[in-house]
Amino acid sequence: MARFKYNKAAKPLESTVETGIGTSALDLKTIAKAIPCQEACPAKTNVPAYIEAIARGEDDKAYRINQEDNIFPGVLGRICTRVCEDACRHKWTNVEGPVQICHLKRYAADNIKEKQSAMPPWFGPTGKKIMVIGAGPAGLSAARDLSRMGHQVTVVEKAPAPGGMLVDGIPAFRLPRDIVSAEIALIEQGGVEIRTDVHVTQTMVDDYCNAYDAVLLAAGTTVTNSIAIPGAEDRQISGLDFMRGYNRGEVTAVRGNVVVVGGGFTAVDCARAARRVGEKDALVSIAYRRTEASMAADKNEFQAMAEEEIAIRTLLSPLRFELNDRGAGTLVLQRNLVADGTLGVKAKIVPLEGSEVRIPCDTLIVAIGQKRDESLLPFGVDSEEDGKTSKPGLFVSGDFKGGSADVISAVASGKNVARLMDEYLMGKRRLMRGVKYEVTDCDGETGRYRDHDIQFPLPMPMAPVAQRFENNAEVETGFTQLIAQNAAARCYLCHYKFEIDQDKCIHCNWCIEASPRDCIKKAARIFYDADGFPTKVFEAERNQDATYIYIDNDECIRCGKCLRVCPTEAIRMRKLEAGDCVKCDD
Amino acid sequence: MPKNLIFKRRSEDEDIKASGMYLDFDEMGKKGVMSSADSSIAKWYGIYKSRQPGQHMARIVIPGGVVTSEQAKNIAAVSEKYGQGIINVTTRQALQFHWLKVPNLADVMRELFEYGNSTRHGCGDVTRNVTACPLAETCPAARINARKWARKTADVLGAQRDLDDLPRKFKINYSGCRADCAQPHINCVGLSGVVYKGQPGFKVVIGGGMGWKPFVAQPLFGFIPEASAVDVCRAVALLFREHGDRFNRAKSRLKFVVHRNGIDFCRDVVLQNLLSEGKSQEGFVVEDIDDEGTSYEERPLLQDTPKGTDGLFTVRVIIPKGELPFRKFYELAKLSEQYGDQRLYTSNRQNLEMHGVESRDVSNLKFAIHNLGFETDGSFSLRDIVTCVGTTYCPKAVTETRVLFDRIHRLVSRDTYRGILSSGIINITGCPNSCSPYRIADIGFRGMRIREEEGSVEGYEVLLGGSQTSFGEKLGEFKLCDCEEVVTLVLDAFMMVRRDDEFLTRCVQRVGIEYFRRAVYGEV
Incomplete structure (x- = not known):
C-alpha cells in the first residue's frame, strides 16, 4: 500500500473534451449556461463572438459570424425582438441594462468593408431537388442551409419580390429595402433559385411533392383576422393589406383621422406609416385592449411614436363606428380592464359596462393578427409535429407552422427544418450541434477590464422628426464606430470560460484577492446532475472548508486577472464556440 | 468618456503609478487609514500591508548587508517603540518591522533617518536592496571586495530618479568570487x-x-572591469525599464525579458545603453573566462568561524526563523562594539554576523551569544532552516511555515542525524513567491493547501536536490501532518547511500530523484 496517496474530492468537469468538439449533453448544458444570449436566441447566433469582433474593429468578421446562423444580420439588426438581450448577463449584474446586441448586429452589417460572398457549402452536391414555397425569412433560411448541404433548391414566391413579411409587412423606414435585397442576393449567390409571381395552390403543392425529393411549405400567415365593428363593416382595412399597399407604393394617402386597432408589430407599423402618408394635422391613434407593456413595440419605437405624435390609447375595445352628417367619423370604444392573470396564462379582458370613449376616426385600420392559408395544405395531412408532416417529403416551417411570430423565430424555424429535411433525404443526421473548445494562450488577455462593465451605454441615434417623412427615410440611423465599440466593450465575452484545474490549485486565494468582484468563490461542495453538469455550489467561508476554489462564470467579467496572478498556472481560459459541426463518421 | 475595448497594455498598478508616486505619510497618519492605491505607492517607501488588517510592515534597506552598531541600536529602539519589539532578518539581507500602524509610519521613518537608516525603496518597482556575500572584505577566497561595489551601486542607482518606475522589482547582488555565495543566479x-x-x-x-x-540567470559578460560595474547595472536597469511587461505583473520581471528575447538581444541593448550614455565598454569580454573561483564545498562561508585575510574571525549568530526581539538585537549590537568591528552583518540565511573578532575573543563572544539564547555554529546546516514569515504576517502566504519549522528543526536535531547535519540546507516558503528560495535548497518546502474529500488542509510541495544553478526536483505533495515522516524517510534513505561528506543535493543528482521517491512512497 503506497503511502501519502490522499483521497481527494473529484475534479469538477464541465466538458467532455479538453480541446476539440464535444457533443454530449454535458457540453450542451455547459454552453447553454455559459452563453445565455446565444442560448436565448431562437437561431442560436454566436453573439459574443461577433460582438468581440466589433469591439476589435473587425466588422466584416462580425457580419460573417452572424451569417453562419442567421441569413439576415442586416435585417434582424433592425427589427429583431431581441430575446437575447433579455437573457444578457448585464440584466442581473448591472443596472445599465443589457448589451445592445441588436444594434451591434446592425452596425456590423452596415459597415462591411469588403464585398461579401455566399457562405461556403458544408457538403458536396447530393443530386436531391427541393422546392420551398414562400420566400420569407423561414423559407429563405431553410433554402440557404439546404443549399449549403449540397441540395438543389428552388423557392417560389407569390409576391413580385422575395422577402415575405420583410418587404410586405415591415415599412421601409424601419427596414430599408436595399438591406433586404442585398442579403437575399447572397442567398441566391449560394445557388438558390428564387421564382417570384408564382401563385401556389393546393394542387401545385401536390405536384411539387411528386416532382421534388422534398417540399417545404413556408407560406407564412396571409389571412387576416377581423372583428365585427357595427357601422364599419365595409370601412375597415386590415393592417396587413394596408402595409402591403403602403410598402408597394399603392397607398399614398389616407383620409382624415386614423385609428389603428391592435397592439402588435403590424399595428405600430400601420400607425407610423399612416402618419407618413396621412393628412397634416390629422390624429393618428392606436387603440389597444391591453396595456403598453403588452405591446410588441420596443423602447425606441415608443419614443419614435411619441415624437411622431401618435396617440397610444390602451385598455379600450371597439364598440361601434359612427358617421355624422358632415361625413366625419368616430370610433366608439369601451373601456376595459385586464384581469389579474395567472402566470403563463394570458389575462382575461374585463369590459367596463357603460363606459364609452370616442376617438375621431376617418380611416379605421384593424391589425389584430393573421393566420395561415389552410387551403395550401394537401388533403390528408393530419400531423405537423416539429415541421415534419404526415405526408412523406412535405415539411412546414415559419409562421405557416406555428402561427405569426417574429422574424428571428421564422429564421430559426427555417434553419431547424433544413436539418430535418436533410436527415430525411440522406437517411442520417449529417450536421450535429456541438461545442468547440479551444485552449487560449493569450494570458487571459481579452482586453476587458472592470471599467467596461460600469460605463453608460449610449442610445441608438434617431433621425430628426422633420427628416423622417421625406423619402420614407430610416428613422434609426445606426451606431457610429465609437458608440458601437463602446457598446461592444460592455459585453462580458461569455464565450471565454475561465477554469481552475483543481489538481494544480494550491488554494493560495490570490485569484480571489485579484478578482474585480465576487466572481471566484471557495466551494465546499459541488452537486452535479446525471450528465455531470454542476447544478449547485455550496460556498465555504473558511479556507479549511474550501474543497475547491471555483470561478463563477455568471459573475466573471473576463478581465483575466485571476489567470495572470495564478502562481501555479492552474487557471486557463478556453474559448467556447457552439454551432453545427460536420459529423465525423460521415 | 466611453471606453473602447482596446488592449490596455498597462496594469492597474501602472495606472496608480502614473497618477503620482509620492505620499504624505503625516497627512495619512492624521486620517489613520491607507487607501489601496496609497498602499501600492507606499511600497516605494518600504511599507507593505500585513495579513492583519490595519497592520503594516516596514523594510529597512541595508545595502551590502551591514549596519553600524549605532544604527542597529536605533533599529532596536524603533522596533520597541512602534513594532511590538520584533525584528526580522530577511534572506536579502534587509531588516523588517511588523505590527506598524498608519499613524506611526511617518515617525518610524523619521526616527530611523536620524541614524541614516532608511526604508526607502525597500519594496516597489525599483532597485531593491543590493546584497553582497557576507564575508566580502576579508574572505580568503574573494577576488574583489563585493560589499564596496554593492553599496556604491545602491547609492548611484538609488539616486537616479529615472529608475524609480521600473516594470517590477529589480534585484542586484555582488559576490566576491565565483563560489557565488550571494546567489547571483537567482537575482x-x-x-x-x-x-x-x-x-x-x-x-x-x-x-x-x-x-x-x-x-x-544567463551569462551577460564573462568579464567587465570593476569600474564598469555600476554602469552595467544601470544599463541593465534601462533594458528592463524599456522591455519589461507593464501589463502582466506576474510576467514583468527581468527574467521574463531575458527568457522572451534571448540573452544576445539583451546584451546588444545593454551595450547600446552604455554607448548612448557615453560609458566605457573597454575591457569587456563576452565569453566565460578562466577563473572558476573556490568550489562550493570549499568556500569559507560554510565554516562555522571563518578566519579572514586580516587574521580576524567572523562569529555567527543563528537566528531561528530570522526573528528576534529588539532587546537581543540591541545586546548583539553592543557585543559587536565590545568584540567585533562595531558592525552587524546580515546574511542570506537570515542570520547575523560579527566580523573582526580577535582570536582570543572568539570563545568569549560565543559564550555571550549563547547566553542570549542563540547558537553560533551550524549555519548552512540542516538545522539552519530558512523560513518566510508565512501566514504569521504575510497576506500572500498559504501556510503557517513556522509550524513546519518547529517540527523539522526538532526532527533534524535528533542524534541520528548528527553525522549529516552539514550535508545541506532546508528552506521553507509559504507560497510560490519563494521569499525563502525553496528551489535552491537541498530540501525545499513550498506551502499549498491539499484538497480532501471535503475541505482542504495545509500541505507542502517538497523538492529535493536544488542548487542555484539547477533547481530541485519534485518529490511530491504532502500534508503538513506527514512532512516530518517524509523528511525522516528522505534523510534515512540519504544516509544509506551517502558517500563520504557528500551533500544531499549532490547525492540526489548522483542517484536520481526516483530513489528518494521510492523511499518515501514505499513503492517497489
Missing part, C-alpha cells in the same frame, strides 16, 4: 568577482529569479 543581476589578465572585475549574469516561475 536579476548577479556580479561575481573574477580576475582576468591581472585585472579585477566581475562576471555578470542576468535574468535569474525564483517566484512562481524560476529561471537561472
